[in-house]
Amino acid sequence: MAETSLPKRRTTEGPPRASGSAFLRLLRRSESARAYVMMSPTLLIMTLGIVVPFVILLVISLWTRAGFGFDTTPTLANYARSWNEPIYGTLLLRSFWISGVATAITVLLCYPMAYYVAFHVHRNKMMWIILMTLPFWTSYLLRVFAWKVILGYEGVINSGLMSAGLIEAPLSFLLYSPTAVIITLAHAWAAFAILPLYVSLEKIDRSLLEAATDLGDGPVARFFRVTLPLSMPGVIAASFLIFIPTTGDYITPALLGGPDGAMIGNLIQLQFGAVNNWPMGATLSIVLMLWIAALALVFLLVTRKVQGRIT
């Protein structure tokens, strides 16, 4: 072995000095221990902020409301209710449907835009990226509110169409409907689709495209056989980044949904607010989380399968 002839490298793991407590000696000796000490504040906060609250949420979801307090005998009654009473299932299903449609629309509409900047903009790429993401530096709340102004009864679209003489009375289906929620979500979350899509498209090796052309693929075949499969990681990331937070969105359905566009987030808030049934709210939160985890898993498996088929 050549390495044995080299002088032994001096590392930090020398013989432990006699000074210092056992803890300090451990720190000096073990890299892993040093790393854990460095990460401990982060881990402590994440444990305090994630693990502990979730355990308590789980415990409280097994309680029931009794007057103004709680009946602390553990029971699965809330879970049974959330399964049997149609309102919970309906709202859960509607949340997934609205978010799913909004996610699909956002990714579909943003893909050509990201493609354009990645492949057809050669100077000032950074300028384009900034232009596409600037609107998202404004308040989410006010952007959602702006859509209320556009879609409203006396809003931009209705007053525009009426003054053009195309309609007699304002279209009432625009505001307070699932459609309004979908449009607004798609607009409000566009940046979360553009950035991952752009990154995955920009990373594609251009010589692969040339190779496909040299081997006789036309532009369409080249796109479906090279560009699209290679950008799938971006599509998956974008879908997750939009679908998961929007299923639990509260603001948009509250401002624009009306009764037909209410989502599970509104129901959870009601349990903690007006209805004042915290155990039920905790149950719904946990049910929502489990469903998201299950759907994400299915989505990942399906895309992996499809990806395997394409490539």
Next chain:
Amino acid sequence: MSSYIKRPNRALQVYAVLFLIVLYVPVLFIPLFSFNDSIYVRFPLQGFTLQWYGELWTREPVWNALWNSVKVGLVVSVISTVLGVMAARAITRTRMRGKGALVTFIMMPLVIPGIIFGVALLVLLSRMGVPLSLYTVGLGHLIICLPFAVATLLPRFEGFDPSMEEASADLGENGWWTFWRVTFPMVMPGIVASLLLTFTISFDEFIMAFFLTGTDPTLPMYIWGQLRFPKEFPSVLAMAALILFVSFALVFLAQWVGRKGLEDQA
């Protein structure tokens, strides 16, 4: 490079311009209505006025809410970035057991809807008897911001050669000076990006604040209240238009300074 990539695509160009228009129009309604001479935000426009900007100076609650949001945002962005630097360094520079699981754990808030965190923390705090205040809002924001800070800083730490740090150690610097004189300057862009991102997230965050705010509202909470009782709403629009203008100016300034720096180096 072959020509087909360089060939301009007319249809895509048109699409890109339309896309930008649709992206910007709703946002531009905010400054538009801040100049509208009516307390109600609806069409048709009533006429041009600057009175909402003038009244903004006398609206104490708007400024209080803004100041609350700035305070929380500054504290949260500094803490989450410092913790993010420590975590990113530990993850990239050491062989530690269970690294993958830890990173997944830190990134958890990215894949759980914010409302669930909000209610979970609310339940925890109320069981512990902690009164709701700006501190509880800050705690909530810290949990959302930490994964973003780590995700922004990790590539920066992965991107630079550890032999630089080793060289500094070989030349006799101790750990702290190596960090201060070698590591810190190298990861500086990541730190700035993390500070900006986490401040923006905290400044705009609604759902955590919705569940965890005590008597002092943050700006989004205050705006939420004014959506129902529109007495001070035009002032809120004026404030939002100013914030919009300042953030646009800052982004362009940063861009311009960055480019100038590159030209000076060249």
